[in-house]
Amino acid sequence: xxxxxxxxxxxxxxxxxxxxKAPLFFSSSQFHxxxxxxxxxPPLSKQQKMAHKYSFNTIDSHNKVWNNCTITDGRSQLLxxxxxxxxxxxxxxxxxxxxxxxxxxxxxxxxxRSWRSGxxxxxxxxxxxxxxxxxGVGKTFIW
Amino acid sequence: xxxxxxxxxxxxxxxxxxxxxxxxxVACFYFDFAAQREQPSTSMLGALLxxxxxxxxxxxxxxxxxxxxxxxxxxxxxxxxxxxxKMLQTISSENLTFICIDALDECAAEHRVxxxxxxxxxxxxxxxxxxxxxxxxxxxDEIGRRISGRLTTIRITPKRDDVIGxxxxxxxxxxxxxxxxxxxxxxxxxxxxxDISEMYVYATTPRKLLRVIH
Numbered sequence: 001x002x003x004x005x006x007x008x009x010x011x012x013x014x015x016x017x018x019x020x021k022a023p024l025f026f027s028s029s030q031f032h033x034x035x036x037x038x039x040x041x042p043p044l045s046k047q048q049k050m051a052h053k054y055s056f057n058t059i060d061s062h063n064k065v066w067n068n069c070t071i072t073d074g075r076s077q078l079l080x081x082x083x084x085x086x087x088x089x090x091x092x093x094x095x096x097x098x099x100x101x102x103x104x105x106x107x108x109x110x111x112x113r114s115w116r117s118g119x120x121x122x123x124x125x126x127x128x129x130x131x132x133x134x135x136g137v138g139k140t141f142i143w
Numbered sequence: 144x145x146x147x148x149x150x151x152x153x154x155x156x157x158x159x160x161x162x163x164x165x166x167x168x169v170a171c172f173y174f175d176f177a178a179q180r181e182q183p184s185t186s187m188l189g190a191l192l193x194x195x196x197x198x199x200x201x202x203x204x205x206x207x208x209x210x211x212x213x214x215x216x217x218x219x220x221x222x223x224x225x226x227x228x229k230m231l232q233t234i235s236s237e238n239l240t241f242i243c244i245d246a247l248d249e250c251a252a253e254h255r256v257x258x259x260x261x262x263x264x265x266x267x268x269x270x271x272x273x274x275x276x277x278x279x280x281x282x283x284d285e286i287g288r289r290i291s292g293r294l295t296t297i298r299i300t301p302k303r304d305d306v307i308g309x310x311x312x313x314x315x316x317x318x319x320x321x322x323x324x325x326x327x328x329x330x331x332x333x334x335x336x337x338d339i340s341e342m343y344v345y346a347t348t349p350r351k352l353l354r355v356i357h
Contacts, residue, residue: 017205023185048355053241057226073343076156078196078202078206078210079193079196079197080190081210081213081219081222082189082190082193082196082206082223082227083185083186083187083188083189083190083193084186085181085182085186085187085189085190085193086172086190087171087172087173087178087190087191087194088194088197090173091152091155091171091173094148094149094151094152094173095152095156095208097313098149098152098153099149099308099309100308100312101304101308102145102149102304102305102308103145103150103153103299103305104151104304105302105304106153106154106297107153107154107157108301109152109249109297110297111295111297112154112180112297114295115273115275115295116273118157118271118273125150125290126291127266127270127272127273127274127290127292127293127294127334128273128275128276128286128290128293128294128295129273129274129276129295129296129297130276130278130283130286130294130295130296130297131147131150131151131275131276131277131296131297131298131299132277132278132280132283132296132297132298132299133147133277133279133298133299133300134278141259
């Protein structure tokens with residue numbers, strides 16, 4: 001019985017959202033009947049798990065999501081092929097350490113606004129906005 | 144306190160917030176001295192493309208085809224700079240594209256030339272493409288020379304609110320709060336001038352900062 005429960009946990013753990021609510025008083029054979037009727041997709045890699053939020057409740061949609069995972073996997077391989085670098089992760093890292101409100105004034109400047117909205121008769125006006133700072137200001141902390 | 148990285152990430156967030164649900168693509172890249180070897184121009188431009196593509200519902204046919212084709216080559220083959228550039232040009236001609244590059248001066252010189260020339264070519268095809276670059280002042284000329292169109296500059300320097308925000312955050316996480324009393328804190332915050340000069344950047348403790356202000 002203990003092993004059966006562990007198996008159930010295993011299924012739920014691997015595929016959160018698949019709610020197979022087997023009561024604890026299920027007999028071993030009942031439990032096996034239930035679990036044997038499910039075709040388990042191969043376990044997901046850590047990356048796939050992170051790439052996907054699971055929102056499925058039935059066994060049918062469970063399989064559908066499995067297919068999606070295959071597609072997602074192909075897509076992530078394609079993205080890695082384009083470049084091994086992950087600037088979005090770096091961005092997340094930097095923004096989490098950013099102190100709220102700091103630098104906000106820059107977004108209010110005329111320079112930034114007109115660059116963003118591309119004002120001016122010629123589209124190419126204000127094409128490039130260059131923010132410069134001396135290393136002391138730009139790269140170090142005050143303590 | 145106010146690093147170019149902070150500013151870049153702020154600009155990117157703002158652009159992304161406003162881009163949602165529209166035909167707008169935002170891509171960013173952070174250069175880093177310490178990672179120069181891992182950041183060649185091909186990977187950098189590929190990373191821009193990657194971000195734009197991952198924001199799309201479907202991978203553009205041209206890219207999917209190129210990916211399938213290279214798989215037939217033994218061991219596969221990475222896309223070349225010219226391929227990536229072409230794909231970026233296609234996407235930026237269909238979407239208003241914002242490209243943000245932090246610390247361009249930390250990119251190796253030979254790769255910097257290629258990055259700037261590629262950006263120039265993207266803009267030639269889609270003049271609406273907008274580029275935000277940060278870096279030390281000396282690379283301004285190089286940017287102006289390589290990318291056509293008007294170059295607007297803005298100085299990244301901490302303002303009063305930045306200093307206050309920073310001080311408050313740091314004081315809040317002080318592990319020895321007894322060293323700071325509320326009157327000292329109030330005094331520091333009160334005495335911060337409107338346009339803080341670089342001099343204050345070197346003040347390393349609240350007390351030193353106070354001394355500098357006095």
